[in-house]
Amino acid sequence: MDRILIVGGGYAGFYTAWGLEKLLRRDEAELTVVDPRPYMTYQPFLPEVLAGSIEARHAAVSLRRHLRRTRVVAGWVTAVDHAHHSVTVRPADGPEFALGYDTIVVTAGAVTRKFPVPGIADEAIGMKHVEEAVAIRDRLLTAFDRAAVLPPGPLRRKLLTVTFVGGGFSGVEGFGELLSLAHALLARYPGIEPDDVRFHLVEATGRILPEVTAKPGRWVVRSLEGRGARVHLNTVVTSAVDGHVVLSSGEEFDSGLIVWTAGNAANPVVDHHTDLPVDGRGLVRVRADLRVGTDAEPVPGAWAAGDDAAVPDLVTGSGSYTVPNAQHAVRQGKLLARNIAAARHGGAVKPYRHHSLGSVATLGLGRGIFQYRRLTIKGPLAWLMHRGYHVLAVPSWERKVRVLAVWLTAAVFGRDIVSLASVEHPRDAFVSGGDPK
Incomplete structure (x- = not known):
């Protein structure tokens, strides 16, 4: 054998x-x-996990459940x-x-590519695994709760400032989905105005989404900026100590959430x-x-x-x-x-040869972009194509049905905006006994 x-x-x-x-x-x-990890992460769903459009477990495919004849060693x-x-x-x-x-x-x-930028190792969260996507979502929801009871000032501004580093597909999709979630939260937090929420996307090169051509890439930049975001091209983060972000352009600001998506290593x-x-x-x-x-x-x-x-x-x-x-x-x-x-x-092995099916990206609820050669589709249709393609691509009918069920539920009842950030410190309630001191 x-x-x-x-x-x-x-x-x-x-x-x-x-x-x-x-x-x-x-x-x-x-x-x-x-x-x-005892599961395969379906990474194209991470931006939607981050936005609360998909349950975290539904973006993970259990190895032990679906590989029935394979020994799984953790x-x-x-x-x-x-x-x-x-x-x-x-x-x-x-x-x-x-x-x-x-x-x-x-x-x-x-693995996630890292650079020796002061503060990044202590402050940033990656976006390669389900746990990271959940943490980003919970961090934003908790920031809104905390900021809602604070008067205008530096701490409130920091809590409502989000920075993504890296303008590839992972970074742009996560950025667009989280921006969409933040705008949806404004209806539930009447004390927070749209201008209070600041989103920064930092990219070292002169364009984002290198998988698409330059013109659609520029359209994505305009689309994000039209929704109130800042896109910093030809710019790198030089420091992020204690959440104080310093850019190579000379701009500085405090950011309560920093997400690192600067490529693979x-x-x-x-x-x-x-x-x-x-x-x-x-x-x-x-x-x-x-x-x-x-x-x-x-x-x-x-x-x-x-x-x-x-x-x-x-x-x-x-x-x-x-x-x-x-x-x-x-x-x-x-x-x-x-x-x-x-x-x-004793059969013949075949060489790997695959013609690209095009590139499709979600930019937030109802927003997307698709490009195949010279054909470019933008907006809700591209977003539907993104969802359709990936629900077909995720392995097993069990996962397809679960994802579709969550999407349909969200379409009827809206996003679930409950933060479970406390699971990162599960013993706090037990140790404190409910005493806020």
């Missing part, structure tokens, strides 16, 4: 395991997925020793241990703790058929896909690689399962 070890339970890892369960008999392979892979077909796993509790394998699939995913396990071939960016070198290595020097028993793999882009050519996004990771995971099964059964 072939021991197939999948490092990472994100898009590529989940779809690889899901596909192998269907393609390989029970007596053919023993499947194992190692990931510190822990971090800290080293890959392919020469001895072994990985080192660090669980949340207890000592590290080794796991052996015959075939390894590296789908560990990327190579997974440190892949970049520094493996004997598999890695390129200069810290990504696993793979061939077009997703085998690790090159055509001249393949690595037997090793495959990789997703954000931590340098997958040749056969559609655009010119030696480029596929961009790290959900479209590619999902399709690479599905092809990876088919290729592993084909290789085991």
